[in-house]
Amino acid sequence: MIMTKTTAHTNIALIKYWGKKDAALHLPYTDSLSLTLDGYYTTTTTHFIDAAQDEIWLDHQLADAAFAARVEKFLNLVRTLNHSQKRICVQTINHVPTAAGLASSASGFAALAGSLDKLFQMNLSKTDLSRLARRGSGSATRSIFGGFVQWHQGTDDASSFAEAIDENPNLPIRLLSVVVNNQEKKITSTKGMLQAVETSPFYAQWPQVVQTDLKSMLQALRNHDLELIGQIAEDNCLAMHALNWTSRPAFTYFTAATYQIINLVHQLRAQGYLAYYTIDAGPNVKIITSIADLAQVQARVQANFPQAQVTKLKPGPGIR
Numbered sequence: 001m002i003m004t005k006t007t008a009h010t011n012i013a014l015i016k017y018w019g020k021k022d023a024a025l026h027l028p029y030t031d032s033l034s035l036t037l038d039g040y041y042t043t044t045t046t047h048f049i050d051a052a053q054d055e056i057w058l059d060h061q062l063a064d065a066a067f068a069a070r071v072e073k074f075l076n077l078v079r080t081l082n083h084s085q086k087r088i089c090v091q092t093i094n095h096v097p098t099a100a101g102l103a104s105s106a107s108g109f110a111a112l113a114g115s116l117d118k119l120f121q122m123n124l125s126k127t128d129l130s131r132l133a134r135r136g137s138g139s140a141t142r143s144i145f146g147g148f149v150q151w152h153q154g155t156d157d158a159s160s161f162a163e164a165i166d167e168n169p170n171l172p173i174r175l176l177s178v179v180v181n182n183q184e185k186k187i188t189s190t191k192g193m194l195q196a197v198e199t200s201p202f203y204a205q206w207p208q209v210v211q212t213d214l215k216s217m218l219q220a221l222r223n224h225d226l227e228l229i230g231q232i233a234e235d236n237c238l239a240m241h242a243l244n245w246t247s248r249p250a251f252t253y254f255t256a257a258t259y260q261i262i263n264l265v266h267q268l269r270a271q272g273y274l275a276y277y278t279i280d281a282g283p284n285v286k287i288i289t290s291i292a293d294l295a296q297v298q299a300r301v302q303a304n305f306p307q308a309q310v311t312k313l314k315p316g317p318g319i320r
């Protein structure tokens with residue numbers, strides 16, 4: 001029997017992906033740039049089954065209808081690519097709170113793509129694996145690679161893939177994931193970004209914002225300028241969330257706790273610590289800091305938010 005077990009890590013976007021120019025192919029309106037994280041990951045195993053239907057397991061239980069439907073759509077794509085009708089059993093273990101804005105779809109579809117590549121003996125290159133993972137979820141495109149990763153938006157299925165910028169960053173960057181709420185989000189990323197594209201009068205500005213931020217970020221990475229990396233990431237995150245505030249009807253992923261953590265980050269920075277924040281499609285915050293300041297920043301977060309689940313994260317590897 002073929003070993004199909006594949007592990008993929010989540011990634012945090014420092015330059016965000018928010019909006020698709022092609023919903024079916026998951027082609028984004030902009031490039032994006034992320035850091036793959038060590039501590040949150042998904043492990044997926046697949047095998048063929050002699051059955052009428054696919055079998056989808058999530059964390060040792062049969063998956064709910066919404067999760068199963070999304071996975072089956074991806075299985076259908078891979079079956080079509082391989083001219084196969086075989087049913088498949090998928091077993092997924094998430095070492096990351098599902099759908100809490102912590103990119104479980106990124107690690108999930110990257111791991112699933114990697115596992116199916118082995119099952120069907122497709123022998124895809126990393127670039128082609130990235131393109132395949134993209135069909136499951138946009139952010140999964142980047143989780144094929146470790147370290148800092150750029151997703152080139154491309155113009156079609158062939159040209160939209162991610163590339164490693166620096167797989168083993170020699171940079172003292174650390175992140176603190178501050179989970180204040182691990183409930184599933186009410187507005188999925190897919191829905192939220194569609195609403196922003198269709199209704200925010202500021203969406204027209206977004207590609208230009210990303211282009212400028214990306215250029216500055218690539219330069220900051222080359223210079224190992226961690227302060228600047230944090231500042232650009234924070235600014236870009238706020239620009240993304242401004243698209244949601246300016247949608248009609250307006251919406252936000254932020255909750256009261258989100259603002260409280262933002263305020264604490266500002267306080268820490270005023271006191272001389274390296275601390276910036278970035279936030280995805282949920283209320284939880286990731287704090288960007290340095291090895292030198294990690295312990296102090298973590299202590300302050302834990303003292304101020306004793307209920308929060310705080311996890312230290314560092315750059316992580318690509319799929320394996």
Ligand code: 2P0
Pocket residue numbers: 012013015016017018026032103105106136137138139140189190279280281
């Ligand atoms: C990102 N996010 O760049 C952005 C920033 C959340 C905020 O990609 O519809 O699950 O499957 O392509 O990838 C989360 O959205 O959305 C996401 P789909 P996905 O990481």
